[in-house]
Amino acid sequence: FDVIINPEKGDLEIWRNRIIVEDGTVENPNQQIALSDARKIDKTYEVGEEVAEEIKLADFGRRAVLSLRQNLASRILDLEKANLFNKYTEKVGEIITGEVYQVWKKEILVLDDEENELVMPKAEQIPSDFFRKGDSVKAIVSRVEMRNNTPYIVLSRTAPEFLERLFEMEVPEIFDGLITIKKIVRIPGERAKVAVESYDDRVDPVGACVGMKGSRIYSIVKELRNENIDVVNWTSNSQLLIQRALNPAKISSINLNEETKTAAVYLKPNEVSLAIGKGGLNIRLASMLTGYDIDVYREVEEEDVDLDEFKDEIDEWIINQLKSIGCDTAKSVLELSVEDLAQRTDLEVETVQEVVRILKSEFE
Structure with missing residues (x-):
């Protein structure tokens, strides 16, 4: 035919x-x-x-023509569905911009440029997101599945990939491959940590992502409804990564256990709240970023004691000898070795050893 x-x-x-x-x-x-x-x-x-x-079509008869028409329409619809499924399967992980068509309690319906229907469930929306019909919305294609022979396309604004795509759009160095995003962890709408690494020593990865006076990161923060974003310089050194991940807190020391993947972090009392962060967000994200279960401990500071406090145990002339070399507290004496103290003062080694013993017993 x-x-x-x-x-x-x-x-x-x-x-x-x-x-x-x-x-x-x-x-x-x-x-x-x-x-x-x-x-x-x-x-x-x-x-x-x-x-x-x-x-002639007229020779077929009315019933056969109607059947043919329905069959053709059905086949065309199936092809359109398959085409839509394939098109969006290739777009998974990409950002798309659509228009909010309908707002329901559990999800919103979004139309793309070709009037295709896409869905964004409540769980895939940032908690502070608020949409009205006609609003423009930016999201990534999270997944595509077939439901009742119809493509079901799910969008997401909470996926880490959404933040990654936004960085690629705003930071040319990431798009060009000079800077790599090693890991992203998020608590959507609250806070995120992004670990970046540069393959060019001349490029500062953190500075490039933040931009002049925060210009680059500002538009990302705005798109994510004021989600705080910490950009961290990636390192394969676990201790250093934990230290950077807990910024702005200043860490005194870290004890790592590689087997149990736990880290005991010691900080000065005034730094503990900074490390934990509002609602424990900072420490949660730092744990997610580094892969270690982080525990924070206050560092107990021993108070120093003035040498004059030991007059009933140490002769005054010995104390004066120690003061003459700048040691006027117990800790300042204990920081020096016995040989060093004997050499710098006119004291015998045995005398210095006795003094050190008395001072040490104060802190035991």
């Missing part, structure tokens, strides 16, 4: 092509025609020739 379609007029012609065979030898009436029947069309036809004959 040859089907000739005229899109301008909106009509079509159907031509059936059949081979002429001897009378009585027709096996397939759609592919072969008897010689006598062919000569009814044209008397000059011979066996072996091809006959082209137009078939």
